[in-house]
Amino acid sequence: MRIDILSVLPEMIEGAIHSSILKRAQEKGLAEFHLHNLRDYSTDKHRRVDDYPFGGEAGMVMQIEPIDRVVSLLKSERDYDEVIFTTPDGEQFSQSLANELSLYRNIIILCGHYKGVDYRVREHLVTREVSIGDYVLTGGELAAAVIADAVVRVIPGVIGDEQSALSDSFQDNLLAPPVYTRPAEYKGWKVPDVLLSGHERKISEWRMEQSMERTQRLRPDLLKR
Ligand code: 6GU
Secondary structure: OEEEEEEOOOHHHHHHHOOHHHHHHHHOOOOEEEEEEHHHHOOOOOOOOEEOOOOOOOOOEEOHHHHHHHHHHHHHHOOOOEEEEEEEEEEEOOHHHHHHHOOOOEEEEEEOOOOOEOHHHHHHOOOEEEEOOOOOOOOOHHHHHHHHHHHHOOOOOOOOOHHHHHOOOOOOOOOOOOOOOOOOEEOOEEOOHHHHOOOHHHHHHHHHHHHHHHHHHHOHHHHOO
16 A cells, blocks of 8 residues: 655654554555655745635635645556545544555545645545544644554554454454553552463453443443444
C-alpha cells in the first residue's frame, strides 16, 4: 500500500512513519509513505500557500492551487482509491475504517487546517473527510499520522504475530484483557493465579470475563453497537 501525505508541516509526521512498526512495514515492502510539502507546489516566489479569505473574516485560508497541482501530479502517475481530508467535522475514524482503508492500494491524505482550506478543495478534490475525535487539533498532521499508523498496522504481515492485530481492543468491540509478565510477584503485587495455572480453557474464560467486565465498566457504549 502507498500513502501520500500532503501537508504544510510534513516534519510533524516524519517521526511517526519512522517508528519501529511503520518502518518495518516499509522495509518489508508492505507500505510506502511519501510526504509532500505543499509549499513545494506554490507558484508564489515566497512559497506562500495561503491567502486572505473572501468576505473578510479573520484568519488565512489555504489556496486550492498548490493542493490541486500536487493531487493532479500524483493522479497522473497512478490511480488513487481515496483522497482523505483530515478535519474535525469529518466522519469519525474507527477500527473498521482503518480495516477498510488497509485494503486499498493507493491513498492520499491531505492534512487540513480547520476553517482554513478553500472549500472547493473539499467539494472537488477530496473523496472522504475524516476526524479522529471530538476535540480540535491545531492542524490535521497528527490526525494523518494516527490514521496512517492504524491503517498500516492491520495490513497482513506488518505485525509479526498476525493474531495480535486481530485480538486488539476494538476489533470485536471489546476492550482487551489485562496482560502480565515476569516476575509473578513484585513488591507483593501478584499476577492472577489463573494465568500461572497452565489451564488453557480456564485462562481463555478468564480473559473473556475480564474483557466483558472492562468493556461494561469503561466503555458500555461499545456493547450497544
Ligand atoms: Cl482530523 N483535524 C483537526 N485539526 N482536529 C481534529 C481532527 C482533525 N480530528 C479531531 N480533531
